[in-house]
Amino acid sequence: MGFLPKGSDPIKRVLYVDLTHKKYWVEDRRDLFEKYIGGTGVAINLLFEEVPKNSDPLGPENAIIFAIGPFTATYPTGSKTVAMFKSPLTGNLGESHAGGRSAVAMRMAGYGAIVIKGKSDIPVWLSIQRDRVYFRDARAIWGMSSSLTVARIIRDNEPASGYRTIMRIGRAGERMVRYAGVITETYRHFGRLGLGAVFGSKKLKAVVISGERSIPVYNKQAYRKVYKEIFDAMVKSPLMKKYHDLGTPINVLRLDKIKALPTMNLKKTSFEYAKYLSGEYLAENFLGRRTSCTHCPVACIHLAALREPYEDEPYFYKTTFVGYDYEPIYSLGTMLGIKEPEGFLKLHDEVDRIGLDAMSAGVVLAWATEALERGIITTKETDGLELKWGDYETYIDALEKIVEQPNEFYSALARGVDYASKVYGGREFALSFGGNEMPGYHTGPAAHISFLIGSRHSHLDAAGYSLDQKTIGKELTPEEIVEKLVTEERWRQILSSLVVCFFARGVYKPDMVIRAFEALGVETTEDELKKLGKEIHLLKYKYKFQEGFDLDNIHIPKRIFETVSPHGLIKEETVVKALKVFKDKITQE
């Protein structure tokens, strides 16, 4: 029985789709959901099953795995889908999470996980409607300039408005830029680690999932009661209010103030124009609408309305909506020295049209700008583009070239900053961690240690940035940092197996998780959950080691030791020691 809800919950059903043979089938995988809950825990097991050692991430042998869990649609903020795959960016474990309508649509379609493998001969999109899967001819929409148009067409061709997700790629994914993302519901992204390129390699343009159903719960009364408790805690929580009011961009001025805001390829950590990219300024001047993922009361999604005049005709305007968050403001704003919010929004819109990961794209452009500034490359490499801080129009042209790859330099940029700097030099200021471009926090040693040892090299693995900010003025030992980060990352394996949004982690404490499980007829304990969190974490590391991840040879960009943080200059020995402490810990366990 384990973690599987009592009764007829369809969470245990896994849909397999074979693109090569255009066939599909469903398997009862209660074995996985009983033991690993769902989400990350189930997905890592499916990855081991489906993707053999040393597989080519862009070959038909790679698999796309989407997984949700028993809390999806069941409890508030059970809104996230876990995607797992072998990353074409790092050549290792790829895991990316997104919300929108994706998770609830999967739950209502009646699946706990979906595995997509093989490779189609022609471009297709998948339409998964409860028990039927349709392979739709996508030849007419392949190569279309904007992913927004693609979405409009699919929307008109598919049923179940309101209860469906439309995950799609742009041209960047089709052309297999290694950090192409998958966009869902226009404003949410499986951004990191190149899921879009994996879609492209399979000639998979989009995945539509829909369904409507009603799932009986084991203890109806207990369910209603604990649901209300969770809901009340959320709507009253100050953290949730913060994300509702200004959204994640509330962090811009906070990080600028403490000098943790990476600016111009991390040459600086505060930006004189930060005010114009702040959550406050964007909300006051551009905020057009707030929206939410399905089944989340927070509504953290902030859409800017950018009104622009046409130059060829008086009084003729267009209004573009751009979803903005802290991370893209960092990567496409401060990292590139963009001074005007309009410039940032245009750049962000372009990234969404072509379908790139905003974070990686910004970090790649920041490295290229500094490389040009230092003369490591010339305008011969950049195909005539004079990349310079703040010049968003040239950056938009450069993004187009990253997709089109007119020369070797842009082909290198399309493989990420780690690869490009290996070819052209400038390793010391190439902000890559384990092959993944840096997230937006130069808060202190814990953030960078977390980028290095986190199983996804993501800021969300263990929130090292948060630990840094809580310990300003104190110096934790490498042992203490590693201990805290690993403990946090292991608990997060449980949250992403349930699956609930990390923003709600303050509400989903162990006690609450246990009671929420109880209503579903699942009895568990804090010890059992923590033990499982550790097991899932170790499984992910087993996969990383299997694919060649090497803590002894992980590159640390020197730049992070040269630029002041809220903890002063970060000491290299602290970071190196932490890597050693972590290695000893993980190999002994």
Add this chain to the structure above:
Amino acid sequence: MKKISVVDVDRCVGCQLCVFACNRRFGEVGVSKSAIHVESVGGFERGFRVIVCRACTDPSCASVCPTNALKVRKGGGVILDPKKCIGCGNCVDACPIGAVRWDVETNKPIICVHCGICVEYCPHGVLALEEVMK
């Protein structure tokens, strides 16, 4: 008598908590037994439509019911008598706002009873439970 009212649809963020709340009346997780529905009007940026019974005092759905299974409710809207309902679906077609949905399990319409549980779980001020004016 009370009725549900969509007081400001522009405040809707599309979270669908109301949909799940309505479905939870049966102690079940989902959307297919809900009498309230939310969908975007064509892309999240353009906003949402909230589809729910507006408690007509002269309801079209009741007038097309061949077996009188739908009785006009005091204060507007209708009450379903499942014993009389033959599942013809006329009521679904008759409601121009699409507020009558179909329960495929029971093969009968899903009728809003204006209980207000959706209002309770709308954190954004879209819905209200209003006293019906005489």
